[in-house]
Amino acid sequence: MMDAITDPRVEKVSVMKSARVGYTKIIDHVVGYYLHQDPSPILVVQPRVEDAEDYSKSEIAPMLRDTAVLSEIAPDPKTRTGENTLLKKTMKNGASIALVGANSPGGFRRITVRIVLFDEVDGYPVGGAGSEGDQIALGTKRSETFWNRKIVSGSTPTIKGLSRIEKLYQEGDQRRFYVPCPHCGDYQVLEWGGKDVTHGIKWDKDEQGQALPETVHYVCKHNGCVILEQEKPELIKNGE
Numbered sequence: 001m002m003d004a005i006t007d008p009r010v011e012k013v014s015v016m017k018s019a020r021v022g023y024t025k026i027i028d029h030v031v032g033y034y035l036h037q038d039p040s041p042i043l044v045v046q047p048r049v050e051d052a053e054d055y056s057k058s059e060i061a062p063m064l065r066d067t068a069v070l071s072e073i074a075p076d077p078k079t080r081t082g083e084n085t086l087l088k089k090t091m092k093n094g095a096s097i098a099l100v101g102a103n104s105p106g107g108f109r110r111i112t113v114r115i116v117l118f119d120e121v122d123g124y125p126v127g128g129a130g131s132e133g134d135q136i137a138l139g140t141k142r143s144e145t146f147w148n149r150k151i152v153s154g155s156t157p158t159i160k161g162l163s164r165i166e167k168l169y170q171e172g173d174q175r176r177f178y179v180p181c182p183h184c185g186d187y188q189v190l191e192w193g194g195k196d197v198t199h200g201i202k203w204d205k206d207e208q209g210q211a212l213p214e215t216v217h218y219v220c221k222h223n224g225c226v227i228l229e230q231e232k233p234e235l236i237k238n239g240e
């Protein structure tokens, strides 16, 4: 995903994901990249203003403090000036980050950015940002003067047919991550599986029918090969 985001040929990246897969960290890394490596004005849109404040405190502030190359360009965390507030930070190299809540009608005004990161879009209030309209359209509009803009949206999908991230994903080229089975070499997208299918995550049970966590393994979709946890790094490394 991060490779796609920093690919100059790619303008839009839409990530339809499961919960708890580290997507916030990906957003952090994208922010760090566009603050330091390719200094740009950045907008991060969270579902609510409180989410934006929380994201600033729990993710952005520690990253700026603890990453050497970022702390060098970050504004002094002890001063609260126009250059450094909870929701707006300007770096010494000219890059900047603004954070807004999708529930804030005025949040998108007076902002011009190259990088727009929409987080958890299926959690945005339905009906748009007050009377101002759809938040994704509003945020995207803030970047229209940049020929090299980047629009990144991510979310766990909610209701099929109404989900915003599902719609955005369908508008894209719908990439998935294929990994080769370390035994037969056949490429596949990893799937949870389930009781009624032969592939996916499987485990043994004891005589009482209790699951035995230490027996968990993955069964290859194509040839039923057993893939173990310790083979995972190799799997991911060879993924496409």
Ligand SMILES: [Zn+2]
Binding pocket: 181, 182, 183, 184, 185, 186, 220, 221, 222, 223, 224, 225
């Ligand atoms: Zn296999």
